[in-house]
Amino acid sequence: MSRTLLFIKIMADQTYRLELKNITKSFPGVLAVQDVTLSAYPGEILALAGENGAGKSTLMNILSGAFTADTGMILLDGQEVKIPSPRRAQELGIAMIHQELALIPQMTVAQNIFLGREPLFAAGTLVNTKMMQAEAQSVLNQLGLDFSVTALISDLSIAQRQMVEIAKSISIKSRVIILDEPTSALSERESAKLFDLMRSLREQGVTLIYISHRMEEIFNLSDRVAVMRDGQLVGVAATKELNVNSVVQMMVGRELKEFFPKAETQRGEVALEVHNLRSGSHLKDATFTLYKGEIVGLAGLVGSGRTEIARVLFGADPNEGGEIRVAGKLVKIHSPQEAIRLGIGLVTEDRKAQGLFLGQSVRSNASVSLFERLSRFGFLLYEKIDQWVRGAIQQLNIRAANLEQRVGNLSGGNQQKVVIARWLAVNPQILILDEPTRGIDVSSKAEIHNLMGELAAKGMAILMISSELPEILGVSDRILVMREGRLMAEFSRADATQDRIMQAATGQLQNAGLNVHE
Amino acid sequence: MTAPVEQLRSAPFTLNIFLKRFGLLLVYALLGLGLSLLSDRFLTGSNQINILRQATISGIVAIGMTLVILTAGIDLSVGSILALSAVITADLLKQGLPVFLAVLIALGIGALMGMVNGLMIARGKIPPFIATLGMLTVGRGLTLMYTQGKPFTGLPDTFRFLGTGSIGAIPMPIVIAAALFILVTVILTRTRFGEYIYLIGDNPVAARLAGINTNRMIVFVYMISGICSALAGLILIARLDSAQPVIGVGYEFSAIAAVVVGGTSFSGGEGTLFGTLLGTLLIETLSNGLNLLNVSQLWEQVIKGVVIALALLFYKAINRSSK
Ligand SMILES: Nc1ncnc2c1ncn2[C@@H]1O[C@H](COP(=O)(O)OP(=O)(O)OP(=O)(O)O)[C@@H](O)[C@H]1O
Ligand SMILES: [Mg+2]
Helix, strand or coil: CHHHHHHHHHHHHHHCCEEEEEEEEEECCEEEEEEEEEEECCCCEEEEEECCCCCHHHHHHHHCCCCCCCEEEEEECCEEECCCCHHHHHHHCEEEECCCCCCCCCCEHHHHHCCCCCCECCCCCCECHHHHHHHHHHHHHHHCCCCCCCCEHHHCCHHHHHHHHHHHHHHCCCCEEEEECHHHHCCHHHHHHHHHHHHHHHHCCCEEEEECCCHHHHHHHCCEEEEEECCEEEEEEEHHHCCHHHHHHHHHCCCCCCCCCCCCCCCCCEEEEEEEEEECCCEEEEEEEEECCCEEEEEECCCCCHHHHHHHHCCCCCCCCCEEEECCEEECCCCHHHHHHCCEEEECCCHHHHHCCCCCEHHHHHHHHHCCCCEECCEECHHHHHHHHHHHHHHCCCCCCCCCCEHHHCCHHHHHHHHHHHHHHHCCCEEEEECCCCCCCHHHHHHHHHHHHHHHHCCCEEEEECCCHHHHHHHCCEEEEEECCEEEEEEECCCCCHHHHHHHHHCCCCCECCCCCC | CCHHHHHHHCCCCCHHHHHHHHHHHHHHHHHHHHHHHHCCCCCCHHHHHHHHHHHHHHHHHHHHHHHHHHCCCCCCCHHHHHHHHHHHHHHHHHCCCCHHHHHHHHHHHHHHHHHHHHHHHHCCCCCHHHHHHHHHHHHHHHHHHHHCCCCEECCCHHHHHHHHCEECCEEHHHHHHHHHHHHHHHHHHHEHHHHHHHHHHHCHHHHHHCCCCHHHHHHHHHHHHHHHHHHHHHHHHHHHCEECCCCCCCHHHHHHHHHHHCCCCCCCCCCCHHHHHHHHHHHHHHHHHHHHCCCCHHHHHHHHHHHHHHHHHHHHHHHHHCC
16 A cells, blocks of 8 residues: 555655655554655545544644644645644645634634634734624625624534634635534535535635545545544545445454344333423424333434423423423423433533533543442442443443543544443433434444444433434434424334425425324 | 554653653752752751641641632632631630630631632622632621721630640641641542532533532532631631731632642642642742741742742643643
């Protein structure tokens, strides 16, 4: 492989936009990127694939100045460049949209787009707000985004924030744009918008490097695919010479395990009944029932109120008038603590803000919800805790140097797995998962889906929110669709198709199947 | 994963990690070495005991402060809590209340004032800085009112044992401070309560969603800080044999300084009690040394301030480069 790479390199040296040569980067205890040599042409979309923790984000962070490589060289349009800071990268025309969003929540959209390069008045001291907002508006228009440039980031949904990041990189007029799992928080429709945009940037000669775990997207979009494993580059090839299997095989370095088709589950008693749930402006009316032993998919566009349902059921937001019955009993849930006592669990959608303690150890993060159970007179039984955490690490294939490692230093996908692990420990009666496999690689994703099936088979009721329709269709026994804060449709597994769900989510199909179980 | 890969993935122990773990100890050792060369009185047993005795008061306050700062909070009211509980106790003792009861009442006053702090912060959503600043003012005001500006002096000997007595060769204040230090270290590192403190400081939103009763925890933490302040006050008046209305003024500063020099982060979730111990000893050793070298009080303030600023810069640099 390396010899062919070298050969291609000599052949095409002049035409590369970007060359990474022998890049190595280690962190205490981890060799994250090891002697990687990789090049990209102008006007191409290069996909970067690899398992969670393979080193993709680290490599790209080196290119965008967030990290400095231990050794190696970077050439941009044939010139060697040093990129000691993100600012320098920006000046060189390299923009990166990070896996974990990096916007400032207390600032407006326009301020974030122009952060650090605000247009100034002649004197050079005051920010020219009007001009900044006008330019930001024109970028938003170009992307077809309909929120205001003066909106605060903290008031936007994750998907909208993602689009702000993209708007930012476009406004910089970059030569190289790196997108680290940009679609993991987007719905189908928003992703499509992003892909159109990426294609038109490619036409303009921009080099796009695109990290994703979604194979369909990689194959639809990219010109070439580079695959990393354990910090090394294991292959680069034209997309049309590859197929999903060959990429996955390169990623995991072995034959793919067999994944079982979804198991038929037995629908048990009623686990949860919800009547006219209402909260704030995002959730107007939802009435549905969950049964033990079934996985219910909750689909809908981003912002349609799905997350709000989860938050109200979990006591994170107030319930404004709806009725909630757990196992037949009318309950009031005022706090997450009460929800957990009633046997409800929630994997939140935003792991960084709501799920993880980034500065704390893998152990604490994975086992926090076990502390009550695994302590005596307040003293934690660390031996038992460690034993359990090790088991979860193995079950979910979490790549961590050791149990003491800070969760913030894990790769994005491994962070997500830690959040899931926490709830496996609790083993609730009702588990709500909000975008549970965001950022998780293909093989682990299938494993998590299998795990959900097993949990349901043992009698758990699972409500899964997902913006990925294939995931919804693949995992759910029943599918609910939300639109603008209301539950609009219900499909059985047999009746559901991608089209029908989309129609219900966008309002072309009204109240389908909702009276079925009344 | 195969063995060779495992090997490749482990990188060497870096200077950064070394400095982070042992940097403070190193500075402490260097300071000790320097002072013992400059002054032959520094290394004597009586001087070292003296340093320790000085360190107990600010150290005890700093223990409570460490917990508060670990939750990303701050407690500016420690000096006022110390003062109010001290003068009331002194008064009660003079009126002949049994020592045991008086001590309990003092700790109770500390706990109560801490609870008010905690409730303002957890329930009232008032920023810790503002809430405890309010308590600082109110507490001091009440102290002045209670004492009418006059000190209480002449406390019973059984009580004064807390400040002047000793067990074997070890002075009582040191025994108390050491016991408290061990107790709180155990709580922080071994118990659910301790883990929750770190988690809340790291991410309060996630803590609540993980099922932790964050409000109650916050109230507890400020109560502990209040109790620590009251305890420090008891030892102080027992040693001085008087409770002045201006007792404890400025104690928040030295406690916060010790915690921060000890490496606990203002943004919460990061730090150790051992760091606070070293921070306290470092600051007290520095004052002691400057005293021995006859440096003026005014310069002492300046030098202490510079040391704290340097410590903050040091931690920042280490944290940045280890990312
Ligand atoms: N700041 C850091 N400190 C220590 N280790 C780190 C740090 N950042 C990343 N790592 C480690 O480097 C390795 C590669 O991580 P990286 O984030 O590049 O993976 P990735 O390929 O992007 O994975 P994912 O698909 O999950 O996002 C992981 O083992 C991770 O734990
Ligand atoms: Mg990544």
